[in-house]
Amino acid sequence: MIFENVREVELNTVGAQVKIEGWENNYVEVNYVLHGEVNVSVEQRGSRLIIREEQKKKFFNLVRNSGWAEIGVRVPKGVVVKARNVNGEITARGVRLTEATTVNGTVELEECEAEFLKSVNGGINAHLVTAGPLRASTVNGKISLTIEELEDDIEVSAVNGDVMIRLSDFCDARIVASRVNGEVRLVGIDPDDPVVGAGTYRVKASTVNGGVRVELI
Numbered sequence: 392m393i394f395e396n397v398r399e400v401e402l403n404t405v406g407a408q409v410k411i412e413g414w415e416n417n418y419v420e421v422n423y424v425l426h427g428e429v430n431v432s433v434e435q436r437g438s439r440l441i442i443r444e445e446q447k448k449k450f451f452n453l454v455r456n457s458g459w460a461e462i463g464v465r466v467p468k469g470v471v472v473k474a475r476n477v478n479g480e481i482t483a484r485g486v487r488l489t490e491a492t493t494v495n496g497t498v499e500l501e502e503c504e505a506e507f508l509k510s511v512n513g514g515i516n517a518h519l520v521t522a523g524p525l526r527a528s529t530v531n532g533k534i535s536l537t538i539e540e541l542e543d544d545i546e547v548s549a550v551n552g553d554v555m556i557r558l559s560d561f562c563d564a565r566i567v568a569s570r571v572n573g574e575v576r577l578v579g580i581d582p583d584d585p586v587v588g589a590g591t592y593r594v595k596a597s598t599v600n601g602g603v604r605v606e607l608i
Contacts, residue, residue: 394419402474404444406459413485420465427458544593553601563588571599579607
C-alpha cells in the first residue's frame with residue numbers, strides 16, 4: 392500500500408515484528424503478512440498515517456492470543472515515526488523516531504535519530520547519527536548506544552541492566568554517571584575531568600543493579 396503527503400507515521404501494535412526503513416521516495420509504503428488470528432488497519436488522517444495491529448476477538452470480546460503480524464514500513468527521510476509495540480520487536484534503519492517503546496521486546500536502531508526510547512523486559516541497541524534531546528530507559532534489559540554527534544542533552548537509565556554509551560570525538564559531551572550495585576567505567580575519557588570536546592551537552596547515565604560504561608570511539 393502506498394500513501395502520499397505523509398509527515399508522521401504512528402504504529403500501535405501487539406505481538407508484531409515491526410521493521411521501519413527510510414528511503415529516497417516521497418511516499419510511504421506499508422506491507423504486512425498476517426500469521427493466525429490478527430488484524431492490521433492502516434488509516435491516513437491528513438498528513439498522519441496510523442497503523443494498528445491487534446489480536447482478533449472471539450465471543451464475549453475475549454482475545455484469541457493466537458496471531459501475530461510482520462509489518463514493514465518505508466518512509467521518506469523527512470517523515471517522523473512513533474512506534475509502540477507489546478510482545479514484539481521494533482527494528483529501524485535510517486529513520487527519525489520521536490518514540491520507540493516496547494514491552495517484552497527489543498528495540499534495534501541503525502543510523503537513526505531518536506527522542507524517546509523505552510523497553511520493559513527487553514534491551515535497546517541503537518546507532519544514532521545524531522542525538523539530543525534524548526531520553527532512553529530500560530527495565531530488565533541493557534542499553535547500548537553509539538552516537539556520532541550530539542545536538543542536545545541525553546539521559547540514559549536502566550534498572551536491572553547495564554548501560555553502554557559509545558561517543559565519537561565529534562560529540563561535545565560532559566559525562567555524569569552514577570550507579571547502585573554496579574560500577575562506572577570511562578574508556579578514553581579522563582575520569583577526573585569527564586569531558587569530550589567542548590563539553591557543551593550533558594550525557595547523564597545511571598543504573599540500578601548494573602554497570603555504566605562510557606567509551607570514546
